[in-house]
Amino acid sequence: MSRRRQPGVLLLLTGAVAAAALRHQGPPASCHVALGMEEGRIPDSAVSASSSYEPKSVGPQNARIRQEKNGGAWCPKAQISSEVQEFLEVDLGRAHLITATETQGRFGNGQGQEYAESFHLLYWRDALQRWVIYRDSSGRKLMSGNRNTYLAVRQQLELPFVASRVRFMPYSQHTRTVCMRVELYGCPWTQGIFSYVTPKGDRWSDGQQLEDLSYDGVRDGRFVAAGLGQLVDGRIAPANPEDDGAGRGLAWRPDWRWVGWHNATHQGQPVDVDLELDGPRELTAIQIHALHKPEHGIQVFCEVSVQLSLDGRHFQPALRRPTPAPAEATVNVSVPLQQRVARFVRLQLHFADAWLLVSELALDSMPVPRNVSQLYLEQMFYQQDSALEEINTLDSEIPTEKPAQKRKEIAPATNATGSQQAYVGLVAGGLASLMLLALAGAAVVVVRRGRQKVALLAGKPCGGFTAAPVRRPRR
Template identity: 40%
Template sequence: MNVATGIVFVFVRSLIVTVSVEGVEPSQCIAPLGMENGLIKDTDITASSSFDHGNVGPHHGRIRNEINGGAWCPSTQATPETKEWIEIDLHTVHMITATETQGRFGNGQGVEFAESYMLEYYRPRLNKWIRYRTKTNGELLKGNINTYLEFKTMLDPPIWASKIRFLPYSSHKRTVCMRVEVYGCKWSDGIVSYSMPQGDRKGNSWEFYDFTYDGHWDGEKLKYGLGQLTDGQKAPDDFKLSFHQEDTQGWVGWRNDTRDNKPVEVTFEFDKIREFTAVHIYTNNQFTKEVQVFSTAKIFFSVGGKRYKGEPITYDSFEDRIIESPRNVSVKLHHRVGRFVKLQLYFASRWILISEITFESSPVSGNFTEEEEQLDNTIQEKKKVTVKGDNNKNVISAVNNQQGIGQYLGIIVGVFTVLVLFMVAIVVYVLVQQRRYKSSPRPSQIPDKAALYRTPSLGHLTTTSSDYADYAVPLQRSQQPPRTPPDPLHFFPKPPLIPPPSEQYYAATDVCKPQFTPPPPPLSTPPPVRLQRQPRYVSGKPYIGP
């Protein structure tokens, strides 16, 4: 490898590494959501119970606030069996990246705090409460050690929720009180859930599973949840590091030979119909370890999620067997519209490893309905008409079958084709005839032996100064105006109404007369005119001679 090639590779590598991904960045999604500053209303804070609602009710569980009793205190003591909770309703889905807790100081009179707690969250697509777990599959989060110091916990992975609950925990019975705050931002990406096959294992040591997925797992496919592909965290360049470092984001991977060479399908559901401009896929390319960027990606769009109509957007990636670092593959989506997006990723090697998938999109307004799906269901119901028999039912079709329709359609197409060919033949014939007529010589250009000479005068020459005998004189061609092509509508010849008159041959006029003596043949050139010479008469007829 020479120096110039090395410089190009470094430049390309820098481009790959510096490509940014659109979406929510967890490091910037750290704003307090409103417990301390009051943006979250009292009516949006509830609890399982309160020791004294007016004094230590849930609306007093705001961090760094000393109102009345100064915290929320449940009516029962905390135990290993968590039963009590304080709930915050955010109304819309938020990405929650951190939580903070504090005990009850109570102007120096409080002695209650929670050493540990758990979290539960809810969002509409899940339709149930989910217990939060860390990447290490832990449920307990560290609480407080006294009544006045706050303790903030970063959530890894983050939580996507519209409601969140704090559940105080204690390994032994004790009275607890809590003040809380949540940090994060509104989930602007609009992704409600994604569904896909669960990842595969590589040998006995490495599992490329989506461990943080919070939806339903039926043993083969993940449904209705969110996980590592949308948490905004990138996996390391070397996929092995995620198995040796607990705090490192892992890869989700699929093996080709377990899919029968079929593509990996990942379907995203959004909160509303959106207009999409791009999708970014963060993928690995350790080709020396049988991991490569997908060869082809096909993206489908749907409004209802049941049928994906229209041509998909197809992206063919180039094979890179030089640089092994992961990269963002960006695909333009050309303002396609839908609420469901399905990605099909085709294998270029044995493995595909994905860390993040983000979209550039914006909500659109308009009348988008699922009428096509409803119409299809109605047609299916109309097709099935049951006919009662003696002991059985036969299902018949209320619409003509496809084979009969095809036969009639073939006949119609055949007749139409014959008519078209007939019309084309007529047009071609007319054009050929017109061309022939234009290229053939006109009647005025054809020499006619009968018309070349006009009839000589019936009498003898009366001019005494002429030495010519009676002979035919050539006619002068008449100047005729140019002829125009005939009208195609009257182009075909018509039979004459009256038979044409018989032709007159001038050479036969005198021959038919009796007692005809032929004159001597004319000289090749007329004799010169001799002046002052009178004609001689031979046998009573004028004769001009030398």
């Protein structure tokens, strides 16, 4: 916690490197692991149901995929229809990113005849305090189940979600008896993001809505709040969506996995993304995966500003970083945060063109130990303000003397000669300090003027892209 802060440097990764940089926190191989229904890592006490036909034989504890315990599955007491709702619930104990499910009917050593042809999937997260029904990218909430009693069917989730409890709710249009065995796939949720707030996505020229499809919070007016969605599900959107396979030369359009905002909607103002964390965390970096296709009026944000807060009200001075235009169509912008402590993170993404498209945010962080007092946290936080101001002004850190390393007091002089020497030394020290302050001020002025000249030579400063007229995406 007492590491020396280093000057901020913005890293720009592209293509496969960008995907790899985010992959360690997303759903690729490391997040498609069975969570333990089959192997028993999820205990019987964590599996419950709305009812059971016979608790000992076909109770929820028997709903373990590829296992033949007792009656061989969970079977609800009532027959299932479109009007009857029964559920099997799995409590994971803490938040996980869920990427797939697997279901199986009751084989019962060859005696079973029951399975669920389809089901609904519901999930709970403490931040939500309510059950949410899963929907895919097309808005469908009914998931395909089984066609026999023995083959397991895995359902890869198009839109992964964060949950601590998951319910399987069998469904049937016609009244029938069903039984289920299940498994969940995913990984523990380690990013520590409690919720985020963003503006709603805007509409592409052909009517496609570039919004956060899996967002499970509140959709109020132009904003979404108090939830999580596809911006943190670990899935990285492609730069070039697949064509329709018929070679009809359809106009290019972004993939639905991108969340996009139009400059005209925001009148040239930056897009704000506010992250609330699950507690105070030590932040290493934040990574933002963005699209860059200037030929379609889409460019990576020309500048990113990061502000940190402990209470959501007092924010530190913004840490600003320009973003150079990348050579490839997708880019992962990584902003180092030098192990600063915060519970709230505010991002401002500044437009460089008509459109700004983002598919993923990833926060590299670790929780602050619980034995750290609130007073110590606040002291650390406010000490970070001056460091941020120094980095923004000179893009370097001026070494400062730590309180614990103060110079030893000089013994006072005991004669006239010593007093005169001390007086001369004091005057000389004061003059030297004034000269250093003057030089530092001159350096700041030179740096700022130099940056202004560079911006003018580049054509326009970041954030100066006008909202009207706006170049619409080409077909």
